[in-house]
Amino acid sequence: NAGVTQTPKFQVLKTGQSMTLQCAQDMNHNSMYWYRQDPGMGLRLIYYSASEGTTDKGEVPNGYNVSRLNKREFSLRLESAAPSQTSVYFCASSEIGRQETQYFGPGTRLLVL
């Protein structure tokens, strides 16, 4: 079991460029999430998907779009990157049940110049 995987690990973009961050999980989880982590901050939720075919906004959705491609994959797209989007991005998935613990991928470091 790989758990939650993310690609790429690191990316440098110029302002205005677009890119898609990929996330996949092999734990058969229904829910998936995208967070960003900025220096000195905890994680903030960008978007989440409670099930295949559904997506909802989190705390900081502006400037991002998401696609739940199937049960395994959840991608995050930056259409026109801005320096304020320089951050570490984490994907997570959660089990169904009492706890619904979220398990995280290794993160993607994004630098927007």
Add this chain to the structure above:
Amino acid sequence: AQKITQTQPGMFVQEKEAVTLDCTYDTSDPSYGLFWYKQPSSGEMIFLIYQGSYDQQNATEGRYSLNFQKARKSANLVISASQLGDSAMYFCAMREGGSEKLVFGKGTKLTVNP
């Protein structure tokens, strides 16, 4: 208003000693869950322990235990017998009942000294 507050930006502990990392939360929902995650310098987020609001006993997982004081709305993480590998950022998080969203505190940086 902050839903999760971690008041200790940094903590130091000697190897083999116990340490308590503070977390207070704010919710009016009677059903909620509290989580602790560890983030080592390598960057990944590692789940440590969970406490449900209706759980009668404090959660324990190996050297980790959660000191859950519901009336005070606190969920402090206790690490016993600290090891050098425990040096990391520690985040407290809460999910309110019926919500998919996990809200994180700003974290505490723990340094374990030899």
